[in-house]
Amino acid sequence: MSTAATTPEPREQARPEGATRIVIVGGVAGGMSCAARARRLDESAEIVVLERGAHVSFANCGLPYHVGDEIHDADRLLVQTPQSLRAALDLDVRTGHEVTAVDVERQSVRVQTSEGAFDLGYDALVLAPGARATRPPIEGLDSPRVRTLRTVEDAVALRGLVDDGARRAVVLGAGFIGLEAAEALAHRGVDVTIVELAAHVLPPLEHELAHLVTQELRSLGVTVRAGVSATAIEPGDDQDVVVLADGTRIDADLVVLSVGVRPNTEVFEASGIECERGAIVVDEHGRTSADKVWAVGDAVVSTDAVTGLRRPVPLAGPANRAGRLVADDILRPGTARAIPTPLGTAIVRVGALTAATTGANRAALALAGRAFRTLHLHPLQHAGYFPGASQMHLVVHVDADSGLVLGAQGVGHDGVDKRIDVLATAIRSHLHIGDLIDLDLAYSPPYGQAKDAVNLAGMVGSNVMDGTLRLWYAEDLDQVRQEALLLDTRTAQEYATGHLPGSLHIPHTELRGRLDEVREAAQGRPVRVLCASGVRSAIAHRVLTQAGFDSASLSGGMLTLRAALGDRAGHALVTPELVPA
């Protein structure tokens, strides 16, 4: 056992001579999982958790819901206390203890507390310092009305501002936490504007799905400003003014800063532990460049499971699991499982909607140089004849060469979490798109369809892969309008609700008898078919292609097209008009 220089808090129990001392820096997700697992593996180890904040093991993912009063009592967010962890797991948990340096040669950390500093030796050191809110270069960001949402104190403070009468809020950043904060504040009756620098809210989500989230935010009364940055916060007596790059000025009683996070790694990088763009570099067992030093969680670089891209993945689930595996590697060296590469699966509730993603999105695939095909589906979450059936909106990316499932996203009122979890399992298991057909998912009318949404994705995708189905995309509309005949195969009623100008209208049920009309209108051009969701146009495509036409079916149909146009319209690009009846 290493020798501590001074320990202001005496140990309650003496450890046997030669016991391993494991020092863990950070007592929330990854750190605390590591500590708990270490104790279960080794009763004799001395396990010291150093947390610079006031709380350990708190529910950081629950913070927005305290602001929104769905979790009324802040104490509910404190899942464990140092006392409960001592009692159950004999952990030596010290809050208000900040590590300010690591001496990797002497195997010792420097610890700062309100009562002074001391050195603490370790046999194994686990760095789980997490991340802190990114502070963009916005003038006036130090206004007391600007808060992040990272700690229980943050949540209590934000909630207090609302309790005290805050009526107008600006949320800077429309990522997962920003959306949760906006929803929570709107739920409390606050007038919320959410500002996002990227082209749309929830940047990891594809734009055609993000548009549905934008619509839901608007239905909650939230003002959405995407594609614009905030440039300054002008403090005032009664309120601040948030100034946007386009000159918009928004009054705000409070501002939530949620534009992202960056690893808390300066201390460790300065101590000589290898970092990459500010995140700690670790191997598959969480080992850093320094002997006897491991790291987990938001502060480390991960290698994306699908693309191989290296980036920090600040998510609770992977952090918890990595913490556990680091304990295994410390106490059972040579036998521990590798820490899984993350898929980046994430989910958010926005009003009545769920939005979720797993695996790679278009941007990541483009960055990685992967050729892929995209599927759009709008299946029902359960049998259409059973009460409460509602559409989900799914996007699935498939490797163009191998057919591997690379990524999936979904938005809908019900059942999205289930399908994304199934698809996350499929991606982790290296399933090909056709394998999704074979998944034996639980079906009865309240829960699914005999051909579940995931099975349908497999069917559509395998049709695409083997050439049975050829797709065109909403993004290609301008080009398609120039070069091809648009054939709308919806019913007359649907067509009358709005359609693309210049399109030929033949309901899919009449197509076989009216192929001559198609031939005449096409004049040798390709035919690009569409319907509401892509099902009927796929049937029509099969009719056309077997009749000798150069045909393709609009992926996701008008539902996807409208969402994609909605986004474009928001950015003042060319917007083909839908012709009203």
Next chain:
Amino acid sequence: MSTAATTPEPREQARPEGATRIVIVGGVAGGMSCAARARRLDESAEIVVLERGAHVSFANCGLPYHVGDEIHDADRLLVQTPQSLRAALDLDVRTGHEVTAVDVERQSVRVQTSEGAFDLGYDALVLAPGARATRPPIEGLDSPRVRTLRTVEDAVALRGLVDDGARRAVVLGAGFIGLEAAEALAHRGVDVTIVELAAHVLPPLEHELAHLVTQELRSLGVTVRAGVSATAIEPGDDQDVVVLADGTRIDADLVVLSVGVRPNTEVFEASGIECERGAIVVDEHGRTSADKVWAVGDAVVSTDAVTGLRRPVPLAGPANRAGRLVADDILRPGTARAIPTPLGTAIVRVGALTAATTGANRAALALAGRAFRTLHLHPLQHAGYFPGASQMHLVVHVDADSGLVLGAQGVGHDGVDKRIDVLATAIRSHLHIGDLIDLDLAYSPPYGQAKDAVNLAGMVGSNVMDGTLRLWYAEDLDQVRQEALLLDTRTAQEYATGHLPGSLHIPHTELRGRLDEVREAAQGRPVRVLCASGVRSAIAHRVLTQAGFDSASLSGGMLTLRAALGDRAGHALVTPELVPA
């Protein structure tokens, strides 16, 4: 193209010379999926669907919900009609057409209609005749008050009996359809008794989970009689009397017969197509022993994906997918995917509960001679601090040698369908129990936990596989009480609500300081630990085993033990008393 002898319904459109004629016997799940896929692959094929009933493509899984009035309008159950299928897919669908013989040499079927009989030649024949209700040897089963629940007419008739004032019902058979029928009738205010020959309701479910379903049925006002057969139905003027083997007599205004199904295969077996215990034998592409004859759905023998056991699997999902793949094999021979072996995934809603299963259960594993270990978990479906958190009850079977996940079951109020679908995907993907730790499932507080229930199953299971955790089971209680010290590690409050006589009580938080008491009480005997759900007892097990005790932790804790005892009590086995406070 083969030549039909006579066709009473003339073809609406002439087919080109040489077009393939595909004749499909049965127009519901597998048959209709085959027909639809065949048309999408081949515009020129002649596709004839012969359905002996009055409807095709009806929602057979929705029938109980019409009885229960959740689906008010019976027309909602008619998903497609011959007319809609002609319009969309140019299918020649003929209801009221029963195939009475197959001439496999001449490639022709004999068809009986109300207007006469005719022969119809085929180039490819697909048998999707489905199954019919098993009729056990019960006297009086031909009473007009006895109904099955297989067709729209059945559902309308049962509903009519309730509308007309039926007050008392007996449901014979507590499988999936029997439970749905019982729930539906109870929902309508009918006094329902459900009778099941097997030891518990939902025989595919493990008894400790089935007990929870029994409790839910009782809370719906349903009387549950398991482990007893019906021997006679005595018709009366105003009502029938159902007589059970134990002499119980139950008045019934209506009786639902739902003791299982058997394949409708007599005609085909008589035509020389190979069958095995009444079900049609097919290869991995659905090909029967006869040239150019395929079969799918409830009428065929399947090979269980986990156990290799051969049995018909009467489920809609696999039937639909097999129908699609048979069309591929007919029209794209040599390139079609193999029909997946079924996992038998199934789900049922019973009141506020969901019960679901995938893969093998104990009985199937025993039959197949597989050595396995069983895990019991009671995780929350989402974060405990978020409103609405509720426990799920999961059972997972793991191969004792390889660690492969073999089967999983769940019962709970929320989130069970998601976990069973994830586990079904894991089993299909041949994941090992430890791989479940690595699944990157979507987490935010309304949807899950940072360590999802499935991740937890992986953690518990891998601890069991590598010896970190040793389990004992509720079924072994009698032996354990004789040979070991029972150590109850719950809190004093929990202990006071009821505990096993003779157990030593030490809360897990005090165990490290009171090991001497355990040593004294054990007197050299093994220590068998328990808590409420198996989490704290696992921690205690680690403490004990590292202190040199022969220790094991009760799988699933008192929650599982109580459910298991409940079942035993129902069968008059020895029931250890829980000592009240």
